[in-house]
Each structure stands twice: as C-alpha cells, then as structure tokens.
Amino acid sequence: xxxxxxxxxxxxxxxATEKPLQEYLSLLQARPxxxxxxxSLLLQQSQRIVSEIHIFKTAMMQSEQPLSVVLKSExxxxxxxxxxxxxxxxxxxxxxxxxxxxxxKRDDFYITQPVLxxxxxxxxxxxxxxxxxxxxxxxxQLSLLTAASHPSWHTDWSILESLKFEHxxxxxxxxxxLTMVAKQKADVLLFAFQGExxxxxxxxxxxxxxxxxxxxxxxxxxxxxxxxxxxxxxxxFTALESxxxxxxxxxxxxxxxxxxxxxxxxxxxxxVINRDKKPQ
Numbered sequence: 001x002x003x004x005x006x007x008x009x010x011x012x013x014x015x016a017t018e019k020p021l022q023e024y025l026s027l028l029q030a031r032p033x034x035x036x037x038x039x040s041l042l043l044q045q046s047q048r049i050v051s052e053i054h055i056f057k058t059a060m061m062q063s064e065q066p067l068s069v070v071l072k073s074e075x076x077x078x079x080x081x082x083x084x085x086x087x088x089x090x091x092x093x094x095x096x097x098x099x100x101x102x103x104x105k106r107d108d109f110y111i112t113q114p115v116l117x118x119x120x121x122x123x124x125x126x127x128x129x130x131x132x133x134x135x136x137x138x139x140x141q142l143s144l145l146t147a148a149s150h151p152s153w154h155t156d157w158s159i160l161e162s163l164k165f166e167h168x169x170x171x172x173x174x175x176x177x178l179t180m181v182a183k184q185k186a187d188v189l190l191f192a193f194q195g196e197x198x199x200x201x202x203x204x205x206x207x208x209x210x211x212x213x214x215x216x217x218x219x220x221x222x223x224x225x226x227x228x229x230x231x232x233x234x235x236x237f238t239a240l241e242s243x244x245x246x247x248x249x250x251x252x253x254x255x256x257x258x259x260x261x262x263x264x265x266x267x268x269x270x271x272v273i274n275r276d277k278k279p280q
Contacts, residue, residue: 011070012067012232012236013071014070014090014236015071015072015073015074015085015092015094016053016073016074016093017049017074017095018073018074020050021094023050024053034259040195041195042195043194046192047192048096048192048260049095051260052095052115053094055244055253056094056240057071058243059239059244059246059247060240062243063243067232067239069236078095081095082097082225085225085227088227088229089230091227091230092227092230096116097224098155099118100154101153102223102225110226110227110237111223112224112225112226112241112244113244113245113248114221114222115221116221118220119217121217121222121262122215122216122217122264122270122272123218124216125188125189125273126181126190126191126209126210127181127209128183128206128209131181131184134187134211137211139271139273143164145165145188146165147160147163147165147169147186147187147188147189148168148176148186148188149168149170149177150170150172150173150174150177151170156190159190159216160190175203178204179203181208182204182208190216193261195261212270213271215271215273216273217274
C-alpha cells in the first residue's frame with residue numbers, strides 16, 4: 001500500500017492496474033532515488049501507466065489537502081474500472097484517459113487539467129520480429145497491412161483508420177491485440193516505445209518491435225478522472241489539480257514522462273505519419 005505523506009482521519013482507497021502498480025512499488029522499494037540516478041528504467045509493464053502512478057502519487061503529496069490515499073490493485077479491464085469510478089465505488093482510477101473518450105462524461109466526473117497535452121505522446125507501430133513484410137513497409141504501404149485495436153479505444157481506432165490500413169481487427173483487450181500481432185494474424189498495433197535498445201519487448205515468448213523510422217502522435221490530451229459520486233471525490237480532485245499545477249510549473253510532469261521513456265528522445269527524428277502532426 002502506498003500513501004501520501006499526510007495524515008487523514010481515514011484512508012481513501014483508489015485503484016490502479018495490478019501489474020503496473022506491482023512493478024512501480026517494486027521499483028520504489030529497490031531504487032527510491034530512481035528519478036535522480038542514471039540507471040535505465042527497463043520496465044515490463046506500460047511505461048505510461050507506471051509513470052502516471054508516480055505522477056498521481058507525487059501530485060497528491062504536493063497538495064495541502066489532508067488526504068491519505070491508498071493505491072489498491074485492480075485486475076479488471078479498463079471498461080470495468082471506468083464503471084467503478086463512474087458509479088463512485090472508487091474515487092479515481094490511476095491512469096489517464098483520452099479527452100476523446102471522456103469529453104461527454106462531465107456529469108459523472110471531475111476531469112483534471114491535461115497530464116499529457118495533445119501531441120506530447122508518441123507511440124510506435126509494433127509488429128512481430130518475424131513479420132518481415134511489415135518491418136520493411138514505408139508509410140505509403142500501410143494500406144497493405146492489417147492492424148489490431150479495441151473499438152472503444154476511440155483515439156487509437158481513429159488514428160488507425162486515418163492511416164488507411166487494409167483492415168482493423170477488433171479485439172477485447174490489449175493481450176488479445178498483442179497475441180494477434182505476435183502470431184501474425186494482424187500486422188501491427190499502436191504501442192508505447194519501450195526502454196530496450198531496439199525498443200522491443202516480449203509477449204508470451206514472442207519478440208515484438210516497432211517499424212523503424214515511423215511514429216504516431218496522439219492528437220488528444222490525456223486526463224485523470226475523479227468520480228463526482230464518491231464522497232471524497234471533490235477533495236481528491238482539488239488535491240490533484242493543485243499538485244499537478246505545481247508539478248507543471250516546475251516541469252516535473254515532463255521530467256517524469258521522459259524518465260519513464262514515454263517521451264523518448266531516441267525517436268525525435270522519426271517520421272510522424274498520422275495526419276494531426278504535432279512536434280515532439
């Protein structure tokens with residue numbers, strides 16, 4: 001369990017995805033000064049999610065609100081955790097959401113200021129290391145490939161549609177998309193650049209790598225959501241907004257995203273291939 005450094009009459013539990021939370025807590029225990037040391041952060045889980053756990057925790061500790069927030073593991077998928085927050089069963093879920101997915105949800109949620117601004121988040125077109133056709137593709141040849149994504153990931157799906165893939169296979173979770181790509185039942189998926197020298201990672205023993213030289217920018221900002229139906233929702237939202245403002249003024253949010261590899265300088269010169277092109 002992870003708490004902010006101030007005392008509250010009772011703990012307020014909020015959810016985070018189990019595996020990224022476990023990796024973050026292990027990192028924090030093994031290397032409490034990881035933001036200052038020079039060792040690489042080679043994470044097994046999504047860098048963006050792990051980095052946002054650190055941003056959330058740091059923002060809450062910056063606040064003057066008398067809150068003690070406990071991060072709790074949640075194994076459910078993103079749709080269920082969204083509903084848990086929407087109904088007030090938890091005050092918040094520690095992961096940002098794209099503005100395209102939440103802009104019509106203001107009756108149910110407090111929406112924080114942008115944590116990732118539009119155009120700050122580059123990702124790669126990842127494919128199997130054995131998919132030589134995909135790896136050799138140029139931007140004008142993407143229409144010969146297929147992709148995998150979840151239809152409810154509106155920003156991802158919209159980007160893939162704009163790139164004119166031959167077909168987009170609908171999947172029900174990220175693991176399914178990764179398996180399709182690893183087994184070459186789909187050619188590519190959008191995925192965050194990883195910390196290895198070749199940006200690779202493995203999924204169930206299969207190596208997955210980005211198509212070199214191409215990147216996509218998400219044209220939508222990303223925000224934390226806080227439930228309006230939870231009794232502590234307003235206080236947590238106020239604390240988050242205060243802490244995020246202080247962090248952004250100091251440049252801490254960008255530093256954290258850079259430290260975790262979300263904003264990776266190694267791909268600064270790679271070609272932006274989606275229509276809504278933003279500078280890195």
